[in-house]
Amino acid sequence: MNDEIVLKVEDLSVIYNSSRGPVRATSNVSFELRKGEALALIGESGSGKTTLSLALIRMLAKSAEINAGKVLYTRDGKTRNILDMNDGEMRAFRWNDCAMVFQGAQNAFNPVLRIRDQFLDTARAHGRNDKEWLRQRTLELFKLVRLDPQRVFDSYPHELSGGMRQRTLLALGVLLDPQIVILDEPTTALDILTQRAIIDVLNEMQTRLNFSIIFISHDLALAAEMADRVATMYAGEIVEIGGVNQIFYEPLHPYTLGLLRSVPKLSHGQDELVSITGNPPNLIDPPSGCKFHPRCQFASEKCSREAPPLTEYDAGHQSACWHVDKVIEARKDLYKKKVTES
Amino acid sequence: MTTPILEFENVSRSFKKGRTTIIPVLQNIDLAVNPLEFLCLVGESGCGKTTTGKILAGLLAPSDGRVLFEGQDVAKLKGEDYKRYRRSVQIIHQDPYASLNPTHSIYNILSYPLFRHGYVKNYAQARDRVGELLQRVDLTPVGDVIDKYPHQLSGGQRQRVSIARALTTNPSIIVADEAVSMVDVSIRISILNMLMAMQNDLAVTLVFITHDLALAKYFAWKGRIAVMYLGRVVEIGRTPEITENPQHPYTKVLLSAIPEPDPDRTRTKVHVALRSEDIPRLTELPPGCAFHPRCPWFVEGVCNTHIPQLAPVPRNLGDSDVACIPLTQGAELKLYES
Ligand SMILES: Nc1ncnc2c1ncn2[C@@H]1O[C@H](COP(=O)(O)OP(=O)(O)O)[C@@H](O)[C@H]1O
Ligand SMILES: Nc1ncnc2c1ncn2[C@@H]1O[C@H](COP(=O)(O)OP(=O)(O)O)[C@@H](O)[C@H]1O
Ligand SMILES: [Mg+2]
Ligand SMILES: [Mg+2]
Numbered sequence: 001m002n003d004e005i006v007l008k009v010e011d012l013s014v015i016y017n018s019s020r021g022p023v024r025a026t027s028n029v030s031f032e033l034r035k036g037e038a039l040a041l042i043g044e045s046g047s048g049k050t051t052l053s054l055a056l057i058r059m060l061a062k063s064a065e066i067n068a069g070k071v072l073y074t075r076d077g078k079t080r081n082i083l084d085m086n087d088g089e090m091r092a093f094r095w096n097d098c099a100m101v102f103q104g105a106q107n108a109f110n111p112v113l114r115i116r117d118q119f120l121d122t123a124r125a126h127g128r129n130d131k132e133w134l135r136q137r138t139l140e141l142f143k144l145v146r147l148d149p150q151r152v153f154d155s156y157p158h159e160l161s162g163g164m165r166q167r168t169l170l171a172l173g174v175l176l177d178p179q180i181v182i183l184d185e186p187t188t189a190l191d192i193l194t195q196r197a198i199i200d201v202l203n204e205m206q207t208r209l210n211f212s213i214i215f216i217s218h219d220l221a222l223a224a225e226m227a228d229r230v231a232t233m234y235a236g237e238i239v240e241i242g243g244v245n246q247i248f249y250e251p252l253h254p255y256t257l258g259l260l261r262s263v264p265k266l267s268h269g270q271d272e273l274v275s276i277t278g279n280p281p282n283l284i285d286p287p288s289g290c291k292f293h294p295r296c297q298f299a300s301e302k303c304s305r306e307a308p309p310l311t312e313y314d315a316g317h318q319s320a321c322w323h324v325d326k327v328i329e330a331r332k333d334l335y336k337k338k339v340t341e342s
Numbered sequence: 343m344t345t346p347i348l349e350f351e352n353v354s355r356s357f358k359k360g361r362t363t364i365i366p367v368l369q370n371i372d373l374a375v376n377p378l379e380f381l382c383l384v385g386e387s388g389c390g391k392t393t394t395g396k397i398l399a400g401l402l403a404p405s406d407g408r409v410l411f412e413g414q415d416v417a418k419l420k421g422e423d424y425k426r427y428r429r430s431v432q433i434i435h436q437d438p439y440a441s442l443n444p445t446h447s448i449y450n451i452l453s454y455p456l457f458r459h460g461y462v463k464n465y466a467q468a469r470d471r472v473g474e475l476l477q478r479v480d481l482t483p484v485g486d487v488i489d490k491y492p493h494q495l496s497g498g499q500r501q502r503v504s505i506a507r508a509l510t511t512n513p514s515i516i517v518a519d520e521a522v523s524m525v526d527v528s529i530r531i532s533i534l535n536m537l538m539a540m541q542n543d544l545a546v547t548l549v550f551i552t553h554d555l556a557l558a559k560y561f562a563w564k565g566r567i568a569v570m571y572l573g574r575v576v577e578i579g580r581t582p583e584i585t586e587n588p589q590h591p592y593t594k595v596l597l598s599a600i601p602e603p604d605p606d607r608t609r610t611k612v613h614v615a616l617r618s619e620d621i622p623r624l625t626e627l628p629p630g631c632a633f634h635p636r637c638p639w640f641v642e643g644v645c646n647t648h649i650p651q652l653a654p655v656p657r658n659l660g661d662s663d664v665a666c667i668p669l670t671q672g673a674e675l676k677l678y679e680s
Binding site: 044045161163191192193194195196197199200218219220221222223224225226244245248249258259260262263264265266267268269270271273274275276277279280335 | 386387496498499526527528529530531532535553554555556557559560563582585586595596597599600601602603604605606607608609613616619620621
């Protein structure tokens, strides 16, 4: 990882026009992605993770509108706003520059095409007609994802296990050497041992090919293991972003703290877990001020009036909360047991 | 020793597929559910957890073996005794969307079993009892919920309704099958805590089924975990023993593979590599121990020829039983080298 920024998102907002009114699925999101880094977007379902990532490759549903913001992409020293690209440029951008592996996509392969042909089609659609190049490239990638190319190439999707299909997708995703790979819930619905294999393969691929990853997950453990940086999303906003250790050991937002307190840990002795009270908000008519305030143990009158801005407290660590001091006080007991144990 | 409240004696279950294929989903399971214990069944998808839960609750019959309820073979229970068994064991399913009728109000969903089993006689009694049940599952104020329809509630609230429905028959056992898997992380624990409180408040024995070992650990910390693999229980013991001192190779591999929500821990974890990533099909189960083709500590001529039975491990100070011949014969596990 270095400091070269490949993607800079500024103030991005997405609204879905629904029959019940506009859904503010992503509001004023800003973040940067560096070369070779893995950024995790964590948060509950409905917090806008998928919407945000679809906006980055402009594959949103028709009812969606990107109504503010910039998505600045840099390659080889040239920077462009993705939101200004025309359709042809956009097609080239997807795959060549930024590949997305959709949630559950391992079940969405074209069932009548052999894997070989899916690779060929993808390459052709993006102007790579050189068969010898394709052969070399896929062999290399299959080795990287630990699949037997001979066996997989001639198979139809249904002949492969879920884990093998997911690895095939990863190989397909990086076929054209993108700088960014977006993974939506890459291990959800896979079994534990298959998940492990996917995580290991991904780590290896990233080391070898040095792409940047944005991965979306509601699974904090996956973020702890794979991410360099983590962004917590709540009600369509990034409420905290920081290095993985900052987020897990020194959280600065009550929602992140709440999530950490509610996830069971495998190896910490007996857990003392607490849920966050209340339910996730409705994005058609979200709460005033800080959207988390109705569920927040530290909420004051100011929180219901005024939305706190995302503010930097430590190097690279930002939180959107009026009561960061209270979070710092409260987080002390988070790993108490771990400290007293060792 | 007390009589188990529910017990499997050598239970097997298979399903027919087409004319000739038989899928052996559960094989020779012995399992006792003791009164008021927290018992957790864990394992990867397809290992037979749901089938086990359905057989426990009487929704499915075993193909072989016996199920005993308070010591009596349920296949022989008749009339009122059979009805009492069915009322006593209630099951909560994973998907609260699918298991609640969308066209019925919460009041209707909950009052129906109350009338059917004769717990209430009239509307006023039913409203009262439904109100109590909603309070029991923390769906308050009751007036805000009782006349709503399932789609007007959040996923977490719907799952609370499913739990309230399970309580309508005053069960002594609740089988919760992945009951919080579809609920958001931030509210999962409140539902789990509520279920756990029923053990004490309502004298309910809880059988919790999950693929999530960390959740199993939290739920059954004071109870036991049974680890299943391809239709068999491969290890069973007190929860802290299972999670902190796993014995069976499969349990060890599983625990080593799971990421943890703690960057230092999860990144320094030692992962035990399997010899093969392919999960055998139930219709083509390997001979001997079903885990042997993947087991890092495979012993040629033992594991591939003999089916292991649950037994204690001589050198282990804990009290877990495992189905692994080398271990139960007192051997040290040695990594297999081909
Ligand atoms: N096509 C759509 N039309 C209307 N609303 C949508 C659509 N897709 C998502 N939403 C809404 O946008 C919000 C964010 O959804 P999503 O981005 O899928 O969140 P996540 O990926 O975090 O679960 C939710 O309230 C969801 O209901
Ligand atoms: N009615 C059925 N007919 C055929 N196969 C079944 C049936 N029910 C379950 N199975 C099979 O039995 C195995 C175990 O299923 P299940 O008990 O649902 O496992 P789990 O709950 O652990 O995922 C799976 O391979 C499943 O496909
Ligand atoms: Mg999503
Ligand atoms: Mg199941």
